[in-house]
Amino acid sequence: MTMVDPDGGSTRRPGKPLLELCDLRKHFPIRQGALFQRTVGQAKAVDGVSLTIRRGETLGLVGESGCGKSTIGRCILKLEEPTSGKILFDGADTAGFDRQDTAAFRRRVQAIFQDPFSSLNPRMKVEDIVGEPLLVHGVEREHSAIAARVRRLLDVCGLSAGLADRYPHEMSGGQRQRVGIARALALRPDLIICDEAVSALDVSIQAQIIRLLEDLRDEFDLTYLFIGHDLSVVRHICHRVAVMYLGKLVELSDCDRLFETPQHPYTKALLSAVPVPDPEIEERREHQVLTGEIPSPTNPPSGCVFHTRCPLADADCRSVVPELKTVGPDHAAACLKIDQRITEPA
Amino acid sequence: MTQEAVLDRAGAAPRRSSGWARFASLILADKKALVGLVILSLFVVAAVLGPVLSPYDPNAMDFDMIVGPSWTHPLGTDDLGRDLLSRLIVGTQISLFVGVSTVAIALVLGVGLGVLAGYLGGWVDHVIMRYIDLQWAFPNFIIAVYLVAVLGTGLVNVIVAISLAFVDDFARIARSMVLSIKEEQYIAAARTVGVSDFRIMWRHILPNATAPIIVQATVSVSYAILGEASLSFLGLGVEAATPTWGLILSESRSFISRAWWLGIFPGLAIMLTVLSINFLGDALRDFLDVREGRGI
Numbered sequence A: 001m002t003m004v005d006p007d008g009g010s011t012r013r014p015g016k017p018l019l020e021l022c023d024l025r026k027h028f029p030i031r032q033g034a035l036f037q038r039t040v041g042q043a044k045a046v047d048g049v050s051l052t053i054r055r056g057e058t059l060g061l062v063g064e065s066g067c068g069k070s071t072i073g074r075c076i077l078k079l080e081e082p083t084s085g086k087i088l089f090d091g092a093d094t095a096g097f098d099r100q101d102t103a104a105f106r107r108r109v110q111a112i113f114q115d116p117f118s119s120l121n122p123r124m125k126v127e128d129i130v131g132e133p134l135l136v137h138g139v140e141r142e143h144s145a146i147a148a149r150v151r152r153l154l155d156v157c158g159l160s161a162g163l164a165d166r167y168p169h170e171m172s173g174g175q176r177q178r179v180g181i182a183r184a185l186a187l188r189p190d191l192i193i194c195d196e197a198v199s200a201l202d203v204s205i206q207a208q209i210i211r212l213l214e215d216l217r218d219e220f221d222l223t224y225l226f227i228g229h230d231l232s233v234v235r236h237i238c239h240r241v242a243v244m245y246l247g248k249l250v251e252l253s254d255c256d257r258l259f260e261t262p263q264h265p266y267t268k269a270l271l272s273a274v275p276v277p278d279p280e281i282e283e284r285r286e287h288q289v290l291t292g293e294i295p296s297p298t299n300p301p302s303g304c305v306f307h308t309r310c311p312l313a314d315a316d317c318r319s320v321v322p323e324l325k326t327v328g329p330d331h332a333a334a335c336l337k338i339d340q341r342i343t344e345p346a
Numbered sequence B: 001m002t003q004e005a006v007l008d009r010a011g012a013a014p015r016r017s018s019g020w021a022r023f024a025s026l027i028l029a030d031k032k033a034l035v036g037l038v039i040l041s042l043f044v045v046a047a048v049l050g051p052v053l054s055p056y057d058p059n060a061m062d063f064d065m066i067v068g069p070s071w072t073h074p075l076g077t078d079d080l081g082r083d084l085l086s087r088l089i090v091g092t093q094i095s096l097f098v099g100v101s102t103v104a105i106a107l108v109l110g111v112g113l114g115v116l117a118g119y120l121g122g123w124v125d126h127v128i129m130r131y132i133d134l135q136w137a138f139p140n141f142i143i144a145v146y147l148v149a150v151l152g153t154g155l156v157n158v159i160v161a162i163s164l165a166f167v168d169d170f171a172r173i174a175r176s177m178v179l180s181i182k183e184e185q186y187i188a189a190a191r192t193v194g195v196s197d198f199r200i201m202w203r204h205i206l207p208n209a210t211a212p213i214i215v216q217a218t219v220s221v222s223y224a225i226l227g228e229a230s231l232s233f234l235g236l237g238v239e240a241a242t243p244t245w246g247l248i249l250s251e252s253r254s255f256i257s258r259a260w261w262l263g264i265f266p267g268l269a270i271m272l273t274v275l276s277i278n279f280l281g282d283a284l285r286d287f288l289d290v291r292e293g294r295g296i
């Protein structure tokens, strides 16, 4: 594959695709039986997602719990092997990577995880946790050089050097999450997958971590895939937002446009659950409440997967699978009724 | 920096006292554990200082045959006039050595197999677990008896037999630990960072799987000592000339009506060691908050 000068300088062209998902699918086999296991079905966690993350942008990925957000993240991180589809990083298919390519890829793509308790090895000191990427990639070999770098990383992440010889259980949740961020930053990556990176934190600490992520993005030219279910957080930090439902992308848009003029009925329902600070607007805006349970990804509904809960659903929706179609500049949605509504005279 | 960062720099959460200090205070508070510790220490001292402490050569015969405990022979003599105390001290060395070495070997083999099976999964897991399940179907002692029957008697063979008989216990525990630890986010984080599989097993999984393995090891030591004594009792143990506890006990059977001390003292030695190790094991189990565990 084509790799990259070490500083990432010349390859950084803002707006160019850094990561592309092409019809990505991840189906988990459902096995039953204690002794002789047989596959009784497939959980379609991700079912045909195409998506581009541009260099320098923060792309939000939202949707109810279980819709496949983390699975997409895990596929990108090569923690999970896609069932089908392609993941292109800087134009190169990540499935075809050999050992060397994978090592180079790991240096450029990192992750920040949700749970500040379970994402740090309880038996390792902060110094070893943050220094491990440097050690295994041979960035630094001397113990003292690693220690010095770790201290600098901690400082960048707002932690005092004195925390370096602490164990995770000796720190607060916010401190731990900063350690996780320092670890992700150690190899100077281009792309960071933030999977619910602030969801487990107290609201006041959330704001601090979000600010840190923004500062780091500007300082180190980072690209984020920001997975989250808190829409106000996503609105704050993201440039574009992708909305998922049951393994599929239903809407993809510029952040402001998505929040101001959502097109897909599911997005509208999601947004109407978020209170608007201005009471006048809150009064006037239309409310759509999602009813019914989210269907199982093992047995997704036919046609449009949202039809079991959609207020606009009709017979077509039960048989025709809607494609993601452009509905405006930098704005696409997958709903059969959108064209109609746009083209029909009022 | 930011406000929380300032707090963070100050260092919010207090540091905990070290594990050893807490374990020591737990043992001091737990009477059973304390008794176990004292008794076991006595046996360890006896084993280590054996030659210095022994009043007689354990195999030296004397015309004082089958004499009860007295000032010259504190625990009496056997039918050949050999000093029982001196023989039991040699037996202590063998018992503790067999107990610790078999468990060390079983632990390394079993944990190795269990971690490989649990971490790698797939056919490796299948092959290892078919074997472990097969071994699991037989009691450890039956396996040890079978192996000695195949390998022949002698110290090394006894150690090999007992070690192999215990492998499945460690493999199962290690595997089940790995299966749960594997799902932790810090394993995903390590893989994302590019840590090799070997280093993940060694640095990330094993250190987090130690608690139940240590508890199992403690329990296993007492069962291994019991196993060696039982093998010797059946004449399947270490060479006949070596005075192991099991052998002394076995030889005492012919004189049980005339010489109570020949049966009581080796029996007591076995019982006290096993009991004290189990007391300590219980304390360790409470301390490390582990359930499960299986013996012979």
Ligand SMILES: Nc1ncnc2c1ncn2[C@@H]1O[C@H](COP(=O)(O)OP(=O)(O)O)[C@@H](O)[C@H]1O
Pocket: A028, A029, A043, A044, A045, A063, A064, A065, A066, A067, A068, A069, A070, A071, A072, A297
């Ligand atoms: N390893 C797995 N085996 C089987 N099903 C899985 C596995 N991982 C995730 N799933 C299923 O895939 C779906 C999507 O999960 P996930 O990507 O974690 O959702 P999200 O992050 O959006 O909450 C869920 O229904 C979940 O049960």
Ligand code: SF4
Pocket: A264, A265, A266, A304, A305, A306, A307, A308, A310, A311, A312, A313, A314, A317, A322, A334, A335, A336, A337, A338
């Ligand atoms: S296609 Fe039909 S069911 Fe699906 S979102 Fe649009 S209107 Fe609703």
Ligand SMILES: [Mg+2]
Pocket: A066, A069, A070, A071, A196
């Ligand atoms: Mg998730």
